[in-house]
Amino acid sequence: MKYKYVVGVIATLCLSACVEIRDKEEEQEVLVYSASNITIDEPYVLVDGDLIPVRSLSQNVRHLYVDSQKPFEVHLDNLTFKPGGVIYTMGYNVSFNVGNMITQGGLITSFPEGHQAQGGADGVGGGRLELNIQHARGELKVIMVGESGANGLSGNAPDEALQAKPNPAMICNKGLPGYPGGNGTSGGSSGTLEISVEDDSNFELSVKVQSGRGGLPGKGGQGGNPFPYNGCFPQHIGMQGPDGAAGKEGALEPHCVKLGDRERICKYK
Numbered sequence: 181m182k183y184k185y186v187v188g189v190i191a192t193l194c195l196s197a198c199v200e201i202r203d204k205e206e207e208q209e210v211l212v213y214s215a216s217n218i219t220i221d222e223p224y225v226l227v228d229g230d231l232i233p234v235r236s237l238s239q240n241v242r243h244l245y246v247d248s249q250k251p252f253e254v255h256l257d258n259l260t261f262k263p264g265g266v267i268y269t270m271g272y273n274v275s276f277n278v279g280n281m282i283t284q285g286g287l288i289t290s291f292p293e294g295h296q297a298q299g300g301a302d303g304v305g306g307g308r309l310e311l312n313i314q315h316a317r318g319e320l321k322v323i324m325v326g327e328s329g330a331n332g333l334s335g336n337a338p339d340e341a342l343q344a345k346p347n348p349a350m351i352c353n354k355g356l357p358g359y360p361g362g363n364g365t366s367g368g369s370s371g372t373l374e375i376s377v378e379d380d381s382n383f384e385l386s387v388k389v390q391s392g393r394g395g396l397p398g399k400g401g402q403g404g405n406p407f408p409y410n411g412c413f414p415q416h417i418g419m420q421g422p423d424g425a426a427g428k429e430g431a432l433e434p435h436c437v438k439l440g441d442r443e444r445i446c447k448y449k
Contacts, residue, residue, distance in 0.1 A: 211272075214255040220265035220286060226252055226272055234268070234292075253277070261286025261320070268292055271327065271371070275310035283318035289325065290371055296328040296395075297365060303327035303392040303430060306371025313376070316383040322375070324435060326368025326392025329427035335359035335401025342404025342418060352412035355404030358421030364395025366428045373435035380439040389435050389447075394427025 211229035223234040231254065252274040259276075261283035269290055276288075290306035297303045304327040311322070336359040344353035370389045377383060403418020438444040 209250055211250050211252045212255070213253070215257070217258045217260075218256055219260045219262060220267060221262035222264055223266040223268065223292075225268045226254075226270055226274060231267070251275075258282075261318070269307060269309055271304040271307040271368070273308040275312065278311070278313045279315065281313050281316045281318075281320075283316070283320045285319050285321070287321045287323065289321075289323035291325060291327050294328075297330040297368075300330050300333075300362075300365060302366045302427075303329045303368035303395075305369040305392075305430065305433075308372045309374070311375045311377075313378070315379040316377045318382070319384045319386075321386045321388070322373065323388045323390070324371045324373050324433075325388075325390045326370055326430035328393045329365035329367045329395035331396040332362035332364045332398030332424035332427075334399045335361045335421040338402050338404045338418070344404060344407035344416070344418075346407050350408060352416045353407045354416045355406050355418030357419045358401035358403045360422045361398030361400045361424035363424040364397050364427030367392025367394050367430040369430040370432050370435075372433045373437075375437045375439075377439050383439070385437070385439070387435060387437065389432060391430035391432055394429050397424040397426045399423055 213226075213229060213231050218231070224231055225234050225237070227237075229252070250272070252269075252272040254274060254276045256276070257279045259278045259281045261281075263284050265284075266287045266289065269288065271290055288309070288311070290309075291304075306324045306326050309322070309324065338355065338358060342356040342358065344355045347353055368391075370391050373387065373389070375385070375387075377385075400421030400423050403420055405418075406412040406416035432448075434446055434448045436444055436446040
């Protein structure tokens, strides 16, 4: 067994896989996915109570939005990762309960690289990921990462309010400074991680935890037109407006691992 950190089912009979939505004592809706055997040999994503290949989505996974507030349970008798196999959890609070796992360089991570909030929203956190595995073989990498914040919008285009005021001598008057750019929003937190493997005798685990980056600042808008507009030099256009502020990075949250009969190890940043 090797392990390193890097910082920066339900009782249902199914022939293949089952998806169920149930209430936990009438509290919060729980999404449940269960299967006897599943092989991950390409990127898969958790969405709408299911575990599906990314290629089957009708949109780019980088723009996929899911209601990650719903708890998600995955129950598998046998889970196999082939080379290139990836599971994106999309910020769900998800628990994987696996009997046997064989992995050839598999990856479980919160979001695809470049996944970014839209429409001025803050980045979504990486959620809570629990891996409860009885027997594990091979190499597995887990990356907990927050979604990037949305970029700030560029400043509005100049309007009449920014145009230079008339003067009796018809001398070129410089336009007013442009409108400010919008602020980037905050990145999501890394999310929390809890891993428990009972039998890890031939298992190598790598964990990376990183916060979502803040959104980029929006560029300031173009300055106002000079007066009179015709015949004035370009340098009489008003100064570009100020850029917005960059969004803040998300927080790093705790991650804990227990392998075999060894002590549970937790790190908090």
